Amino acid sequence: MRQEKLFDHAILWVGVVFLLFPVWLLFASSTHTTETIIKEGLQFLPGGEGFGAYATALTSSIGGTEIATGLRMTINSLIMGIGFAVGKIVIAMCAAYTLVYFRIPMANFLFWIIFSTLLLPLEVRIVPSYEVVSQLGLLNSYTGLILPLIASATATFYFQQFFKTVPEELLEAAQLDNANAFKFFIDILVPLSKTMMAAMFIIMFVVGWNQYLWPIMMTTEEAYYTIVMGIKNVLSVVREGRIPEYNVAFAMIILAMLPPVAVVILFQRWFIQGLVESEK
Amino acid sequence: MGALKLDNVVKTYANGHQAMKGISLDINEGEFLVLVGPSGCGKSTTLRSIAGLESITSGEIHIADERVDELPPAKRDIAMVFQNYALYPHMTVYNNMAYGLKNRGYSAADIAEKVNAAAKMLELTDYLQRKPGQLSGGQRQRVAMGRAMVRQPKLFLFDEPLSNLDASLRLQMRLEIKRLQRSLGTTSVFVTHDQVEAMTLADRLVIMNKGEIEQVGTPKEVYHKPQTTFVAKFLGSPAMNLLPATLVGKNQLKLDDGQLIAIPDQEDAVQDGQRLYLGLRPENVSLTNEGNGLINFVAKVSEELGATQLLHGEVANTPFSLNLSQFDQHETEHFSLTFDPQQIHLFDYETGERVNA
């Protein structure tokens, strides 16, 4: 019994170490000078440079002009991640609400059309999407970054399944309480979906934050660069014959990981709270 | 002037199932009407049609002087208590009760006054800031009542509101609902499949079967003068005994094993040789030694209820139950039954309709 437990824990620890080790290597190395890293490779122990590389990563722009500092890119990524997640949740909830609660002609057909967009991820439709966005004059804008990615079959599906579990009597009680369709949605369904929204937000924020291909296509102005693009830019100075500042690049990678981690931790708490309160 | 009137209401569901086959009802101001019947007989459909949660296929529904069957639920001036309460889980008790008032544009002060008054009446004052999830079943039930009460509607509708409660709480809430309804004087329609609940609550009972009304009457009327075999079997526990029999002349019945029983003269209601059911309530029959009574009875099993005993057996090869206040175990299983000839029920064998007065 006890031995089994030890064994379980050993496996867990192996997993934890396996996952965290690369992150630790990056962090430890980011506190060394570029020279040390080039000469001696990745470092296992923190070095003497402290958080200097982080300050550089945040305030100066590497591989670009002065606009795309780490801070600016982080803010861009936040706008992208939040806009992406919030937009997807809003659109998906509206679509799911319509599909579940309104008798619309061909509802099933519409659902399958939405669902079939899963077969058409951005990578497949990137050329037409680019064309549309560029003709709308939305290149180099937050709208252009977020809008084309905002429709989500997955989120619609999840919300649809969730709405179907909401007891029908709640709708009927609301009808008797003189709530119209809009009020029922805002006053009843949205609050009930809190945990679902938190879960979706976690997933969608991370997906939005990690977008790489679309922002690269979309942005030529550095003011709209995202941090995921920035990491690559730090390293791409190799092409110009310069030595990349590895410590800064590593610092930037660590920085780029923090917001998604924060979102997961923050929303997970809501998520679990929602489950524990058992509001059903 | 009736408070609620249903005129030949028919409801056919989209799948072609006819759940209401022409229901007509007239309910008086302040009356407590109970719809009772087996599961699936169309009680909920009837109630939901009155509420406007289902559209009706044909017929008319009037509340007070107004025809309402085309109006949306919120415009019908009714309130409904659901079986699972349907409280808004994310709102406090206060907001649950206040929501309908807010949506009708009452001022905050008005709402507070009404909600507090209802909460006081229902002993919920201490729980106003709690959420439904933090309340017991009985308290949730009261909140659902409160939500219905605050609007002071013309009509309360209840759809099996007690069936999610445990037995003792059900008795308590049953009394409480009756007490509230009496003190508020609001016309109410209450749906249940539980005949005891129906009998105890109702001013008048409506017994439904397969989308049709079998009988309407006070609890006493429907119990003592059931108009059909369905009503006779549905009300009372154990159910009324029904013995197939053939009339001999106008004042004798011949059971299927050949026994003859004298009954009061039925005069013109029946014909010689007519096939009938003889109905006898278990509590209206008593036991004597073999040969001394009117019908031969073979005892099989007895059940102790405390105050009384049930004795199950057979008369003329048909199951027959007795409810006796006093019964001691006997050696023999052959007995004889006596009963008051005034307390018999006669139904036509084919139509199931009552034939005696």
Ligand SMILES: Nc1ncnc2c1ncn2[C@@H]1O[C@H](COP(=O)(O)OP(=O)(O)O)[C@@H](O)[C@H]1O
């Ligand atoms: N939405 C519906 N579509 C089709 N048939 C239904 C629907 N709702 C109820 N029914 C049928 O109508 C009949 C009456 O249902 P209901 O009024 O709920 O019965 P009760 O409340 O007396 O148990 C049942 O046979 C049921 O299967």
Ligand SMILES: [Mg+2]
């Ligand atoms: Mg029902």
